[in-house]
Amino acid sequence: MTEPLLTLRVARKQAATDRICTLELEALPGQTLPPFTPGAHLELQLGEGLVRQYSLVNAPSERGLYRLGVLLDPQSRGGSRAVHEHVQAGQTLQVRGPRNHFALEPSARHHLLLAGGIGITPLLSMAQHLAHPEQQAAGARFSLHYAARSRAQAAYLERLAEPDLAARVQHHFDDGPPEQRLDLSALLARPDAGTHVYVCGPQGFIEATLAAARQAGWPEAQLHYEYFGATVQAQAGDRGFEIELARSGKTVWVAPDCSAADALTAAGVPLMTACLQGVCGTCLTPVLSGQPEHRDAYLSAEEKAANQQFLPCCSRAVSERLVLDL
Numbered sequence: 001m002t003e004p005l006l007t008l009r010v011a012r013k014q015a016a017t018d019r020i021c022t023l024e025l026e027a028l029p030g031q032t033l034p035p036f037t038p039g040a041h042l043e044l045q046l047g048e049g050l051v052r053q054y055s056l057v058n059a060p061s062e063r064g065l066y067r068l069g070v071l072l073d074p075q076s077r078g079g080s081r082a083v084h085e086h087v088q089a090g091q092t093l094q095v096r097g098p099r100n101h102f103a104l105e106p107s108a109r110h111h112l113l114l115a116g117g118i119g120i121t122p123l124l125s126m127a128q129h130l131a132h133p134e135q136q137a138a139g140a141r142f143s144l145h146y147a148a149r150s151r152a153q154a155a156y157l158e159r160l161a162e163p164d165l166a167a168r169v170q171h172h173f174d175d176g177p178p179e180q181r182l183d184l185s186a187l188l189a190r191p192d193a194g195t196h197v198y199v200c201g202p203q204g205f206i207e208a209t210l211a212a213a214r215q216a217g218w219p220e221a222q223l224h225y226e227y228f229g230a231t232v233q234a235q236a237g238d239r240g241f242e243i244e245l246a247r248s249g250k251t252v253w254v255a256p257d258c259s260a261a262d263a264l265t266a267a268g269v270p271l272m273t274a275c276l277q278g279v280c281g282t283c284l285t286p287v288l289s290g291q292p293e294h295r296d297a298y299l300s301a302e303e304k305a306a307n308q309q310f311l312p313c314c315s316r317a318v319s320e321r322l323v324l325d326l
């Protein structure tokens with residue numbers, strides 16, 4: 001079920017770097033903000049069907065405020081450009097959430113947080129939460145590695161330098177001396193049963209981290225990741241396939257150059273979508289039979305292998321027909 005839309009006021013908008021802006025959202029008078037957990041995101045309605053998800057940067061204990069960090073993507077299909085160019089302090093925004101697909105594992109003895117670029121946003125929320133005196137008293141342990149092109153392009157450095165975080169943070173700048181660069185193979189060389197790894201950032205950064213972790217033998221259940229800016233592209237050799245809608249018995253053809261979500265929508269099948277990049281999970285649909293070809297960054301490796309659900313905004317089919325519970 002879709003959560004209700006919240007109307008929030010933009011209390012402040014500030015530049016965190018020359019390409020990242022911070023939005024602070026607050027409730028309207030007489031209302032309160034729903035609480036959130038570290039790693040959560042909000043879905044912003046940016047007008048004309050433009051819906052985008054952005055991670056919360058602040059600590060969940062900082063009540064009364066949602067803080068978001070938004071990178072201006074040069075490839076922007078409208079979302080980050082709308083935030084950077086049109087959203088202003090004082091206006092209201094329609095928002096859904098908070099939702100969390102990137103939660104901390106409560107049983108972990110140590111949390112290893114790896115941020116690439118704008119991926120710092122959910123990991124900073126996690127770090128602040130874990131550094132909170134209550135969490136520290138409960139034995140929370142963490143370290144944060146933050147990789148960025150340069151110091152100038154790294155956001156939230158002042159917060160990361162505060163005493164509760166500084167000793168647990170290591171910075172890695174691409175333009176810095178070689179010895180401070182992030183060596184993922186060395187960092188992840190020894191899997192540890194009590195440690196959970198959390199990675200967020202550009203696709204290449206996440207894939208490199210997961211590859212290093214898997215190579216070293218980290219169990220899948222200890223790897224947590226959230227993509228930003230994943231790309232969904234048609235691939236050479238894409239074939240058409242049929243979708244059968246189990247509830248109506250109707251059949252929809254998905255042409256090689258068309259997404260399953262577009263084909264379903266064109267056939268009048270109601271389907272909720274948001275990111276259209278296989279990232280947010282909004283279009284998650286149960287599969288009754290057939291084999292999907294998963295191209296999303298949302299389902300875990302186990303969920304993909306189970307083939308019981310798929311994301312029609314980006315995924316396709318290996319089999320000639322998928323039967324969906326629609």
Ligand code: FES
Nearest residue numbers: 274276281283313
């Ligand atoms: S719309 Fe976001 S995963 Fe499909």
